[in-house]
């Protein structure tokens with residue numbers, strides 16, 4: 518006979534008292550409720566290449582279904598090391614410097630947990646991806662928030678320098694940047710490198726959108742600058758690159774001493790990542806065009822979307838990389854960002870994310886983030902609705 522709980526559950530003290538339901542979950546629920554086109558959450562509404570599915574299926578049929586090595590299967594680690602060397606010119610040892618993770622999210626948490634001790638300071642550049650701050654809190658670290666320049670979202674090096682103290686253990690970098698869609702230039706990366714050179718600060722470089730950089734610009738990986746590579750955990754995500762966000766497979770490359778510490782936490786966290794997908798991805802990576810052609814694929818969607826947005830009263834901000842497009846809605850509404858996005862979802866039928874959600878203090882700029890990783894018909898249907906604004 519099943520029983521229902523009658524005895525009291527012991528109270529617990531939350532490790533993350535500030536965390537509630539995220540804006541992404543709320544907006545997706547609202548979008549569904551109101552039949553809105555969901556350009557809020559950042560994932561494709563189209564499927565991946567069937568050839569990738571066949572490769573994973575083949576791996577399963579071949580019986581590659583048991584625990585893989587803790588660090589990831591050798592063919593995938595080798596494929597990652599080859600790609601990083603070909604694109605960024607830094608050779609990571611596939612055995613001792615590449616680790617396959619359960620998406621970038623787990624890679625970033627693990628990097629933070631392995632190097633941040635209670636009381637250590639970690640610099641985050643706001644606006645930033647929502648997992649960074651809770652990750653630092655879980656490690657007992659102190660979050661030091663430095664804003665990117667309002668308006669341009671470029672790094673403010675004077676502010677970063679002013680935030681550095683003897684207790685700074687790490688800095689979290691994200692380029693191409695979610696949510697602003699800016700991409701750090703080579704000069705900016707060099708400047709960061711010079712700033713960190715006299716310190717022991719580690720860099721956690723979140724590069725999940727590395728293959729989505731537009732208009733002929735190139736992604737400047739922390740791996741491509743030797744002085745940064747020596748102090749960096751460089752994180753990427755197969756989910757973003759191959760349109761399979763639900764698979765949750767990513768990787769981290771880092772110098773051997775950093776990787777050794779990373780793996781101590783990884784081993785007792787997820788231990789390892791599912792086997793057939795790793796083999797499928799390794800085989801798929803043998804063809805570089807699958808990631809090299811991604812920028813052109815998304816640039817076409819970006820241009821289609823921007824051309825349509827130009828016909829609306831929204832002001833279109835630059836989108837140098839990622840699959841996000843920010844818009845300034847000050848000509849349309851005086852509402853605060855969260856209220857505007859709610860109104861847009863309910864009344865106009867397009868779900869967006871308020872930029873204030875990426876700031877701890879909810880900083881307001883009358884900017885909303887839209888995701889264009891969608892089928893053309895989805896984008897066109899959203900544009901038809903936005904033209905009514």
Ligand SMILES: Cc1ncc(COP(=O)(O)O)c(C=O)c1O
Nearest residue numbers: 620621622646695725754756767
């Ligand atoms: C900046 C950034 N980092 C990390 C992630 C998480 O990547 P994954 O799905 O591989 O965990 C995302 C996903 O939206 C992201 O935008």
